[in-house]
Amino acid sequence: MRSRGSSPTHGSPPPASLFVPNRFKGKLIVVEGIDGSGKSTQMSLLSHWLRSQMIAVAFSEWNSSPLVHETMQRGKKKKMFTPTTFSLLHATDFADRMERYILPLLKAGAVVCADRYAYTAFARDVARGVDRSWVRNLYSFALRPGLSFYFRVPLEVALGRILGGRNAIKYYEAGMDLGLSHDVEESFRIFQGRILAEYEAMTQEMGFHVIDATLSIEAQQQQMRDIVQKKLGKSLQAVALRSLERGTPSVDETAAVL
């Protein structure tokens, strides 16, 4: 059996066989990065900006499918996951969001902003020891993003943000199932380091737009907007679903250049 998407090469756009090309009117924008990279903040700001351009925006977050939620909670609480079942259940969650939400909205012409995408699985699951080409094939049913942003941050900076003030790190979040350390913070540090290495290794292969996450929030957002404008601007203007407003939008509004 020939495997699809195996042995990806560096320096090229996402392998043609890796995802399903998005031939729909809508656009798919994705943010990626380790925990504490600030990607979620940036995605939120971007979606506000798109909405201000009268573009219909929808949002999808990793690990948020209600269909899978209870099973996910059960698995985490009772520590039932293996790297493989962890990977498969997250893929189930992803498939549910893709089939029920992301795909229909893209067909309708909305811009879908995804906080984390298949790349999160490629980084995390492989950091757990799951076969690299197996997990890429697992997600081959996913639609190819129009733009993927990777928020690059040094490990210590990200860790500082996470370990600094948040709630306690959870078991699987810290990679405690891998026996990296008895200490949760230490385990988290090692695990996130592995994930970071996976992201870095796939940056070129997947065609990420890399944003320096140590810059100010404003500077990062400006870079994001510039890239969206440059790469998607024309098509967003032409075909994306405009969010409707009561009354006729003024000519000035509709002419607002992305």
Added chain:
Amino acid sequence: MKPLQFYNTALPGVDCSELQGTLIVIEGPDAVGRSTQVTRLRQWLEQEGHAVLDTGMARSALAAKGIKQAKEGNTLGPVTMTLYYLTDFADRLENEIVPALRAGFVVLTDRYIFSIIARAIARGEDRRWIEQVTGCALIPHAVYYLRAEVKDLVSRVVRGRGAFDYWESGMDMRFGSNMYDSFVRYQTRLIRALDQMATKYGFETLDATKPSDVIFQELQSHIVNHGLQKVGTSLETNGAVVPLDHTGSAAQQNPPKSASQRKH
């Protein structure tokens, strides 16, 4: 016994050289009599002195409940369903099947990756995708495919349960405007997919329309002939052995039938 191996992707942390047991799979469409045969085989193997694990679809500790709830709703998409079943399968494979094999058990599996693949293909999902993902399964020592035509399955549903089940009819995909039409088309696709896999994966195909006792005897003889079961030491009772009928309760009389049933 041939050492076990994976189809194409090893599961992290599993050393195949440690797996001493026997992996037997019973496949076939819905309502064909698989679980009846698994129950009988289990009893027989245990009588022969083997430790037996029996396992089947949507029974995992992790995902059984979630799958059931998902099917009760009206939003379960085809790819999502396939992956939910695969999660269930992987949980059983790693947490039940592998440890049992390590301990030298005979593992009797009611359905395996093949039913999952067939259901995915019947729903139009990509064959290479699903074959590649299920490549993390262990290659069974034997796969017994209980084969029947759609008309036989229809007759069993009507005579048995007396009603068509939504999911067994593939109604999520609406292969027909009513459950009968959908059942026929969906099960036809499943049978076709299983038939193709029978060749590709080397199933032993049995005619599921034969009487249950006959099928059981065929299974027993295949298992013995493949060296999958060492004949155990049984008490010599000069033909007066009390036979077990398929419900597991000892029959009250008629020893003659048992002498041919119990193969020594």
